[in-house]
Amino acid sequence: MQGKKAQESYSQMMEIVLPNDTNTIHNLRGGKILHWMDICSAVSAGRHAEAVVVTVTVDQVSFENPIKMGDVVTIMSKVTRAFSTSMEVKIEVWAENLPTKNRYKCNSAYYSFVALDSNGKPKKVAPLIPETNDEKLDFDTAQQRREIRLFMAGKLKIADAPALKELFK
Numbered sequence: 001m002q003g004k005k006a007q008e009s010y011s012q013m014m015e016i017v018l019p020n021d022t023n024t025i026h027n028l029r030g031g032k033i034l035h036w037m038d039i040c041s042a043v044s045a046g047r048h049a050e051a052v053v054v055t056v057t058v059d060q061v062s063f064e065n066p067i068k069m070g071d072v073v074t075i076m077s078k079v080t081r082a083f084s085t086s087m088e089v090k091i092e093v094w095a096e097n098l099p100t101k102n103r104y105k106c107n108s109a110y111y112s113f114v115a116l117d118s119n120g121k122p123k124k125v126a127p128l129i130p131e132t133n134d135e136k137l138d139f140d141t142a143q144q145r146r147e148i149r150l151f152m153a154g155k156l157k158i159a160d161a162p163a164l165k166e167l168f169k
Contacts, residue, residue, distance in 0.1 A: 003129040006138075009048040009079035009089075013040045017071050017095075028067035033093060033107055034058070040075040041089040041111040048079045048087055049115035049125045056086060057149050061109040071095040073106070080135075081142035085122035086114045088142045110145060 015021075015036055017028045038055055045053040067073060077091040093107035117123040130139040143163040150156035151164065158164060 001124065001126050003127040004048055004082075005129050005131060006078050006080070006135045007131075009044045009128075010076070011040050011043040011047065011078070012074065012076045013043075014075075015073045017067055017069050017073060019069060022069045026069040028069075028071075028073070030063065033067065033073070034061070036073065036075055037077075037091045037093065037107065037109060038111065041077040041091050042113065044077040044079055044089050045087045045111075045113035045115070048082060048128070049113075049123065051115040051117065051123050051125075053087075053113040053115050055111060056114050057110075057112040059110050059112075059145070059149060061107065063107055065095070065104050065106045067093075067095045067106050068097065071097055077111075079128055080110070080138035081146075082125045082128045083146065085124055086112055087125060087128075088112050088145065090138055112146075112149065 021028055021032045023029050042053055074094045075091060077089050080088045080090045089111045091109050091111060094103055095106045096103040115123040115125045128139065130136045144167060147156060147161040147164045151158065151161060
């Protein structure tokens with residue numbers, strides 16, 4: 001199977017925060033931003049897999065700054081690594097206050113997806129070919145994050161987690 005470059009999975013979406021998207025203090029609701037992040041990252045994973053994908057995990061979500069009503073939200077995502085049938089996607093969220101032109105980072109996370117075939121069964125995906133230094137770092141550390149996810153879910157023992165063992169040397 002031919003590998004794919006990380007840039008081929010890049011996705012971006014923009015939304016404006018409307019009153020129905022906010023809580024009582026006029027900040028974007030956490031569930032709404034997670035929903036938007038899931039959509040954007042699913043597009044990245046689907047592009048890479050050339051298939052329908054389903055969300056498997058959401059982890060390392062950070063809520064760094066509140067997003068205010070009226071701000072424009074930009075969500076960017078791309079696949080950091082492809083495993084056999086699964087992919088890890090890195091997401092960053094930025095907000096901009098249009099009148100002041102103040103742009104600030106709000107959220108980041110890693111989502112994992114599994115590609116499905118036409119029968120709803122896991123489908124093999126192409127390997128990812130990282131090119132830039134940042135892509136190579138994300139690629140290398142994705143194995144550690146994957147092992148942590150599997151260990152925390154009780155699906156992997158430390159003895160079978162070489163990247164995790166390497167962390168503690």
